[in-house]
Amino acid sequence: MISVENVSFHYPGSSEILHRITLKIGDGEFVAIMGENGAGKTTLVKLFNGLLKPDRGTVSVDNVNNKDRSVAELSKQVGLIFQNPDHQLFAETVAEELRFSLKNFGFQGPVVENRVTAILTSLDIEKYANSSPFMLSGGERKRVALASILVWDPKHVIMDEPTIGQDYLQKDRLRNFIVQLVSQNKTVVIVTHDVEFVAECKPRVVLMSKGKIIADGPAESILTDEAAVEEASLVLPQMSQLVESVRTFRAPHNIIDVYSARKFIGDALKERTRRTE
Amino acid sequence: MHKEEYDAQPTSHRSHNKDKLDGESLLPAILARNLSFTYSGVDRRSISDVNFSIEKEEFVILTGPSGCGKTTLCRCLNGLIPNFYAGQLNGELRINGVDVKGKSTAELATHIGFVFQNPENQLFSLSVERDVAFGLENLGIPREEAIERIEWAMKVTGITELRNKAPYELSGGQQQRAAIAGVLAMRPEIIILDEPTSFLDPKTAEEILTVISRLNHELGLTTLLVEHRLDTVSAFADRIIVMDKGRIALDGPPDKIYDEPARLIGIGLPKVTTLFHLLRLDGVPVTTNPITVTQASEALRRVFED
Amino acid sequence: MSLRIVEGFKFTRMDSPIHRMDPRAKFILTLGFFTTSLMFTNIYALLIIFLTQSPLIILAKTWKRWLRSMRGGLFLGIFIFIMNFIFGTSLALSIAFTLRFFVIMSAFSFFFMTTSADDLGLALDQIHVPYVISFTFTTAVRLVPTMAVDAQTVVDAQRSRGLELDKGNIMKRIRNYIPILIPLIISAIRRSVELAEALESRAFGASENRTAITTLTMHRVDYAAIAATAFGIIIAIYVYFYVPLPTLIVPIKMPHLF
Numbered sequence: 001m002i003s004v005e006n007v008s009f010h011y012p013g014s015s016e017i018l019h020r021i022t023l024k025i026g027d028g029e030f031v032a033i034m035g036e037n038g039a040g041k042t043t044l045v046k047l048f049n050g051l052l053k054p055d056r057g058t059v060s061v062d063n064v065n066n067k068d069r070s071v072a073e074l075s076k077q078v079g080l081i082f083q084n085p086d087h088q089l090f091a092e093t094v095a096e097e098l099r100f101s102l103k104n105f106g107f108q109g110p111v112v113e114n115r116v117t118a119i120l121t122s123l124d125i126e127k128y129a130n131s132s133p134f135m136l137s138g139g140e141r142k143r144v145a146l147a148s149i150l151v152w153d154p155k156h157v158i159m160d161e162p163t164i165g166q167d168y169l170q171k172d173r174l175r176n177f178i179v180q181l182v183s184q185n186k187t188v189v190i191v192t193h194d195v196e197f198v199a200e201c202k203p204r205v206v207l208m209s210k211g212k213i214i215a216d217g218p219a220e221s222i223l224t225d226e227a228a229v230e231e232a233s234l235v236l237p238q239m240s241q242l243v244e245s246v247r248t249f250r251a252p253h254n255i256i257d258v259y260s261a262r263k264f265i266g267d268a269l270k271e272r273t274r275r276t277e
Numbered sequence: 278m279h280k281e282e283y284d285a286q287p288t289s290h291r292s293h294n295k296d297k298l299d300g301e302s303l304l305p306a307i308l309a310r311n312l313s314f315t316y317s318g319v320d321r322r323s324i325s326d327v328n329f330s331i332e333k334e335e336f337v338i339l340t341g342p343s344g345c346g347k348t349t350l351c352r353c354l355n356g357l358i359p360n361f362y363a364g365q366l367n368g369e370l371r372i373n374g375v376d377v378k379g380k381s382t383a384e385l386a387t388h389i390g391f392v393f394q395n396p397e398n399q400l401f402s403l404s405v406e407r408d409v410a411f412g413l414e415n416l417g418i419p420r421e422e423a424i425e426r427i428e429w430a431m432k433v434t435g436i437t438e439l440r441n442k443a444p445y446e447l448s449g450g451q452q453q454r455a456a457i458a459g460v461l462a463m464r465p466e467i468i469i470l471d472e473p474t475s476f477l478d479p480k481t482a483e484e485i486l487t488v489i490s491r492l493n494h495e496l497g498l499t500t501l502l503v504e505h506r507l508d509t510v511s512a513f514a515d516r517i518i519v520m521d522k523g524r525i526a527l528d529g530p531p532d533k534i535y536d537e538p539a540r541l542i543g544i545g546l547p548k549v550t551t552l553f554h555l556l557r558l559d560g561v562p563v564t565t566n567p568i569t570v571t572q573a574s575e576a577l578r579r580v581f582e583d
Numbered sequence: 584m585s586l587r588i589v590e591g592f593k594f595t596r597m598d599s600p601i602h603r604m605d606p607r608a609k610f611i612l613t614l615g616f617f618t619t620s621l622m623f624t625n626i627y628a629l630l631i632i633f634l635t636q637s638p639l640i641i642l643a644k645t646w647k648r649w650l651r652s653m654r655g656g657l658f659l660g661i662f663i664f665i666m667n668f669i670f671g672t673s674l675a676l677s678i679a680f681t682l683r684f685f686v687i688m689s690a691f692s693f694f695f696m697t698t699s700a701d702d703l704g705l706a707l708d709q710i711h712v713p714y715v716i717s718f719t720f721t722t723a724v725r726l727v728p729t730m731a732v733d734a735q736t737v738v739d740a741q742r743s744r745g746l747e748l749d750k751g752n753i754m755k756r757i758r759n760y761i762p763i764l765i766p767l768i769i770s771a772i773r774r775s776v777e778l779a780e781a782l783e784s785r786a787f788g789a790s791e792n793r794t795a796i797t798t799l800t801m802h803r804v805d806y807a808a809i810a811a812t813a814f815g816i817i818i819a820i821y822v823y824f825y826v827p828l829p830t831l832i833v834p835i836k837m838p839h840l841f
Binding site for chain 1: 344394509573580
Binding site for chain 2: 699700701721722724725728729774777778779780781782783784785786787788789790791792793794795796797
């Protein structure tokens with residue numbers, strides 16, 4: 001469990017960026033933290049693995065206060081994947097890149113190669129094992145960065161803006177991969193402002209604006225809350241906009257993805273046909 | 278959302294500094310014939326046999342899966358290929374009827390403006406006003422005319438109050454507006470934008486797209502927008518060009534293009550389009566291919582209220 | 584990762600009579616302090632020069648940060664003092680050299696804190712330094728905060744993979760910086776390429792005669808500052824040749840170690 005209690009934070013020389021945030025994320029939960037650029041989303045997740053320490057309040061991972069724990073220690077359980085893979089790739093080969101992470105956490109012996117091969121296969125990049133990471137395309141580099149965090153199997157996985165610059169197929173693959181991680185009982189937290197992507201995954205959604213949490217709940221309720229969505233500088237999912245606009249529907253306020261919309265419209269049509277008969 | 282005001286373009290539209298590239302107004306803004314390019318040191322062609330034309334004042338969206346050649350094509354259009362990126366360039370490319378072969382990027386910059394994806398890396402000065410002036414200073418535009426253009430460009434993009442701010446003091450959306458203003462000040466007839474909203478949040482992205490659409494409608498700026506996320510953007514476009522593996526796969530108006538072949542290539546069609554495709558499979562009597570929520574809403578209303 | 588001494592050279596936008604001055608006049612002022620401080624090895628003279636800077640620093644509303652940067656330079660100053668003293672320079676002279684260091688550092692800090700890189704670029708342009716040079720300078724300054732953020736991000740990203748920069752012997756610590764340097768260099772190169780593309784697309788280098796849309800103009804204050812500097816240098820020369828200055832009397836005799 002990741003627990004943030006009454007936390008405030010400011011960067012040196014700047015005004016406060018997080019104001020008294022309280023948030024609890026249970027093991028195995030799938031959460032999307034959303035909000036405008038500058039709302040404090042990335043700052044918040046950097047508190048999870050100890051890169052930043054709060055000015056006030058406490059952050060705990062698995063019931064232990066982060067206060068005196070080092071980033072290396074916390075990272076064993078909390079894997080944070082940064083937005084830009086170029087900020088971490090440096091090794092001569094992709095396999096070396098993964099071994100680096102493992103060596104930092106004290107893995108040795110045959111388990112190293114086993115893990116490296118396993119994670120490369122699961123991300124469909126085993127053919128690049130001996131390639132230079134700098135020669136790969138943007139999407140492939142993103143997968144290498146992802147692999148280099150997952151290779152040590154952290155319990156909690158945090159992704160910062162994983163969908164930026166990705167095309168439709170890449171996002172689809174990412175979505176499936178996240179579903180896989182969740183089914184492995186990992187806690188998955190994504191920081192994003194991609195409303196349509198979140199609408200298709202339906203995680204718990206935490207909305208932030210100007211350093212505060214303004215909404216927290218299931219995606220269907222939060223992404224259809226017009227006022228909250230507007231405040232967080234987001235837009236309503238297209239499906240929600242559609243069913244709301246057809247007044248005869250009197251649709252429930254929880255349709256955000258294509259399949260729910262399809263089902264709802266199909267049912268509404270059957271209902272109408274039944275009534276006119 | 279606040280309304281932005283601006284005047285129509287000042288009468289000195291064509292600066293004395295521009296070459297007279299436009300002869301007849303009937304010529305397409307961009308004409309590409311059998312365009313191919315291979316980056317030096319690479320075996321495969323990045324784009325092959327590209328044929329298309331873009332008419333003046335059209336708003337075209339260029340899309341396709343990663344690696345399809347969109348960025349390479351754009352670089353050919355503004356001269357970065359072959360002036361900045363070396364390689365083998367074949368075929369014919371005409372801007373406003375004139376062959377671009379041998380023309381430098383600087384020359385083409387007065388006809389084709391380019392707005393890049395990352396706002397941070399296309400702002401050069403320590404104030405917005407001086408940044409918008411940058412291109413004009415480079416071109417040696419006389420001072421009075423330059424000042425007039427700078428004021429106009431800032432007004433049109435709604436950033437006049439930000440004139441003295443430094444780039445790092447601006448939000449992503451403001452930075453992109455500043456970049457667009459800097460390009461507009463050079464008075465190109467055509468503007469290319471390469472995924473300009475990638476780093477912006479949805480609300481800001483919509484604002485920027487509205488600015489771009491207004492520039493197209495009210496100033497007649499021929500616009501080529503490269504974008505993956507077709508949900509919001511499709512409403513503005515006259516035409517979609519889909520590239521795949523270095524070639525043009527599809528080219529036409531959105532409602533014709535957003536269909537099975539596009540889906541197979543791996544384009545992310547607007548949700549409403551996908552929904553209607555599924556509804557048709559379910560036997561729901563919807564005949565149109567909507568690309569916006571408004572169109573879809575209309576179609577559904579007709580089904581449920583007849 | 585910020586060094587206090589660097590803060591003393593960072594420009595902040597403020598509304599003060601000094602900030603509004605023409606950078607060329609300010610630079611002449613700075614040069615004035617620089618040259619007069621080189622003339623003297625007398626502690627009292629140097630102190631006077633040092634104190635002459637104070638009203639300017641106060642006028643520029645930057646004295647708090649200036650103080651902090653002086654504190655940051657303390658280490659270097661003490662180092663200069665010790666190095667001189669140990670190798671046989673007299674106490675008075677060692678103090679003088681240290682004081683001179685502070686005078687010069689303070690003068691340049693005053694200049695950079697009150698002059699934006701853009702204005703500096705403009706000044707260089709107007710004194711006919713080739714545009715490429717002034718542009719390189721302004722761009723470098725503009726990129727410093729960006730690169731600093733990049734550096735911090737790389738450090739954060741690698742620490743999140745278990746890299747511990749504060750552990751291990753000296754060799755290990757040096758090797759630990761490879762995963763920091765390489766991504767940083769690559770990021771810098773990628774950024775430079777993107778910037779270059781954008782520059783080309785804004786017709787950089789199109790014309791030999793760049794228009795200068797903004798120009799610096801000297802006002803009365805600037806001419807007054809230049810006149811004051813000239814006057815100050817004349818006085819300094821006069822004092823140097825004709826006025827005997829009191830010297831520092833030190834009752835302690837230090838043994839000669841070398």
